[in-house]
Amino acid sequence: MAQAQAQVPHPPLESAQLVIGTIAVSLAVFMNVLDTSIANVSIPSISGDLGVSSDQGTWVITSFAVANAISVPLTGWLTDRIGQVRLFMASIILFVISSWMCGLAPTLPFLLASRVLQGAVAGPMIPLSQTLLLASYPRAKAPMALSMWAMTTLIAPVAGPILGGWISDNISWPWIFYVNIPVGAIAAVATWTIFRNRDSVIKKAPIDGVGLGLLILWVGSLQVMLDKGKDLDWFSSTTIVVLALVAVISLAFFIVWELTAEHPVVDLSLFSRRNFTSGTIALSIGYGLYFGNLVLLPLWLQTDIGYTATEAGLVMAPVGLFAVLLSPITGKVLPRTDPRYIATLSFLVFALCFWMRSRYTTGVDTYSLLLPTLIQGIGMAGFFIPLVSITLSGLPGNRIPAASGLSNFVRIMCGGIGTSIFQTAWDHRTIMHHAQLAEQASAYNPVFDRSIRQMGAAGFSQPQAYGLFNTMATQQAAQLGVNDLFFVSAGIFVALIALIWMAKPERAGGDAGAAAAAAH
Numbered sequence: 001m002a003q004a005q006a007q008v009p010h011p012p013l014e015s016a017q018l019v020i021g022t023i024a025v026s027l028a029v030f031m032n033v034l035d036t037s038i039a040n041v042s043i044p045s046i047s048g049d050l051g052v053s054s055d056q057g058t059w060v061i062t063s064f065a066v067a068n069a070i071s072v073p074l075t076g077w078l079t080d081r082i083g084q085v086r087l088f089m090a091s092i093i094l095f096v097i098s099s100w101m102c103g104l105a106p107t108l109p110f111l112l113a114s115r116v117l118q119g120a121v122a123g124p125m126i127p128l129s130q131t132l133l134l135a136s137y138p139r140a141k142a143p144m145a146l147s148m149w150a151m152t153t154l155i156a157p158v159a160g161p162i163l164g165g166w167i168s169d170n171i172s173w174p175w176i177f178y179v180n181i182p183v184g185a186i187a188a189v190a191t192w193t194i195f196r197n198r199d200s201v202i203k204k205a206p207i208d209g210v211g212l213g214l215l216i217l218w219v220g221s222l223q224v225m226l227d228k229g230k231d232l233d234w235f236s237s238t239t240i241v242v243l244a245l246v247a248v249i250s251l252a253f254f255i256v257w258e259l260t261a262e263h264p265v266v267d268l269s270l271f272s273r274r275n276f277t278s279g280t281i282a283l284s285i286g287y288g289l290y291f292g293n294l295v296l297l298p299l300w301l302q303t304d305i306g307y308t309a310t311e312a313g314l315v316m317a318p319v320g321l322f323a324v325l326l327s328p329i330t331g332k333v334l335p336r337t338d339p340r341y342i343a344t345l346s347f348l349v350f351a352l353c354f355w356m357r358s359r360y361t362t363g364v365d366t367y368s369l370l371l372p373t374l375i376q377g378i379g380m381a382g383f384f385i386p387l388v389s390i391t392l393s394g395l396p397g398n399r400i401p402a403a404s405g406l407s408n409f410v411r412i413m414c415g416g417i418g419t420s421i422f423q424t425a426w427d428h429r430t431i432m433h434h435a436q437l438a439e440q441a442s443a444y445n446p447v448f449d450r451s452i453r454q455m456g457a458a459g460f461s462q463p464q465a466y467g468l469f470n471t472m473a474t475q476q477a478a479q480l481g482v483n484d485l486f487f488v489s490a491g492i493f494v495a496l497i498a499l500i501w502m503a504k505p506e507r508a509g510g511d512a513g514a515a516a517a518a519a520h
Contacts, residue, residue: 010198012138017194021136022148024190025129028092030152031183032125035064035099035118037160038176042168049173050108062227063112064119065416070219071123073266073409076402077208078124079131084401085199088128089192094121096184103174126153127404130388132195134400140335143385147331150384155320157294162313169310200401211258211265218250222413226420234424267402270395276403278503279391282496284411286347286383288418289489293354296422296485304478305364315369322377330381339386343500346386349379351493358486362479393505422485429481430474437473 012018039046039060047057078087098118105111130149137145167175225243232240258264271277298312307315330342353372360368391407392400455465 010135012136012141018136020190021194022133022145024187024194025133026148026152027183027187028088028125028191029129029149030156031180031187032095032122033153033156034160034163035122035177035180036068037157038164039064042164042173042176045168045173046111050105050111052108056108059108059112060115062224063115064122065227066220066223067116067119068123069223069409069412069416070216071120072127072412073215073406074212075124075127075405075408076267076399077265079128079200079401080203083199083202084128084131085191085195087124088132088195089188091121091123091125091128092184092188092191095125096181096188099177099180099184102177105174124405127401127408130404131401132198134392135198141331143334143389144328144331146334146385146388147327147381150381150388151324151327153384155323157291158313158316158319161298162310162317165310165313206263208258208261208263208265211254211261214250214254214257215265218247218254219413221247221250223416226416229420230423230427266406267399268406270399270403270406273394275393275503275505276391276395276407278499279387279393279505280407280410282343282499283384283387283391283407284414285499286350286387286493286496287411288414288421289492290350290383290418291415292418292422293486293489295419296426296482297357299423300426300478300482301369304475305362315366316373318370318374319377319380321374323380324377326378326381327385330385334386334389339389339505340500340503342382343386343390344497346379346382347493347497347500349375349382351490353379354486354490354493358483358490360479360483360486362475387500390500390503390505393503425485426478426481429484430477432477433480434473434477437477438470 043057043060046060047053050057075087082090095118098114098121101114102111102118105114130146133145133149134142163179164176167173167179221243225240225247229237229240234240235244255268258266258268271280294316298307298316301307301312301315334342353376356368356372356375388407392403395403451469452465455468460468
């Protein structure tokens with residue numbers, strides 16, 4: 001009887017129920033994604049208030065990221081044992097409780113424990129939001145459901161630093177967590193009202209204890225290595241070397257075990273599907289580039305151009321304008337076209353934006369900063385929706401939660417890797433360019449010698465003149481370093497287009513929508 005029930009999909013939601021259900025799921029996703037970035041700019045305030053160093057304070061970010069990365073790929077397994085709606089509800093309620101605990105934290109250990117809980121329960125929320133939304137819409141409107149999901153996923157990382165900085169400056173840091181309470185409460189009530197009778201069938205599969213342990217070991221080691229690598233000077237640190245070895249060895253054992261286990265905790269066989277593999281890799285690498293640049297641009301503006309945190313955040317804000325306006329249009333167009341065309345256009349727009357940024361100078365004006373960001377919103381509108389559609393294309397409904405969880409896991413990990421690579425690469429390129437510029441500081445260089453003489457005529461002593469030159473060289477080296485990374489990002493986005501066309505999806509509204517509709 002249970003198997004028969006599992007094959008009967010719930011009918012799509014209609015009218016007010018569809019609107020409320022979409023808003024409920026979107027609010028939960030926005031709250032979740034917002035918390036991945038809202039605490040970043042508040043670390044100095046948190047560290048000072050709790051009486052710890054800034055290095056210790058960064059564990060507030062690391063603890064959430066590690067727990068979140070571990071729990072995301074467990075979505076499919078947890079869904080089988082708990083049910084989609086029950087798991088989603090539990091995630092929202094526990095997220096609200098853990099947010100309240102974070103705000104009340106009197107000490108750093110208490111705050112870190114609360115952040116670990118918050119990250120762990122946040123993991124299943126994003127992949128399940130995709131599943132619930134897709135199953136709520138008619139098959140032909142599945143891309144529209146994905147467009148609703150994409151808008152919140154794209155806007156929240158940009159809004160996080162702006163909101164976090166404003167709250168820290170004008171109220172107090174606990175409120176970056178307290179803001180989740182009313183949002184989560186509304187999302188939980190609305191979700192239960194709309195979805196309580198639309199849960200999936202529960203299957204009591206055995207617990208893959210070995211696979212779960214290996215997953216925690218390699219993901220935890222890799223995430224800590226990525227978050228702490230820059231602070232510890234990467235592989236010159238014994239700690240980083242040990243973490244890397246543990247991650248690589250445990251990952252190798254994990255892959256072998258999961259591919260041979262009867263009831264794996266993560267379904268790695270999904271990578272045998274062409275659409276899933278190419279879609280996931282293209283989405284994840286593209287997201288890693290986007291997220292790495294999302295961290296790099298404000299950091300460069302604050303450290304070298306003299307922008308405040310709020311000003312740097314406002315420079316990034318226009319990215320949401322076209323993303324919000326065009327995402328619904330993308331959802332309408334997608335069922336009638338090949339998603340690879342839309343994804344290709346999106347990647348070309350990203351490449352154009354990063355190429356424009358690679359031409360920045362130290363005297364960059366506000367218009368030049370805002371224009372690529374505004375255009376980038378066009379690319380954002382066609383980024384998630386077609387690639388998620390490609391990734392889920394051809395999958396049976398009962399595999400959607402596992403596929404969505406695994407795809408989101410790879411994407412989140414690539415976001416962390418991208419951030420670490422970009423920060424480290426910027427340091428290295430800045431040092432290299434500074435060394436090249438310093439080679440020009442010679443009395444035998446007529447241009448340099450004339451500049452020093454002009455500074456002397458303006459009243460600078462020779463040490464002051466050399467110090468001013470070094471300051472200018474440092475700023476210029478940072479500029480050249482960031483330009484290098486923007487240019488490389490543009491090239492990689494163009495190269496990723498080939499990966500998009502390795503997929504062979506059916507019509508966008510068909511497979512993804514059909515698979516999702518069958519999920520119940």
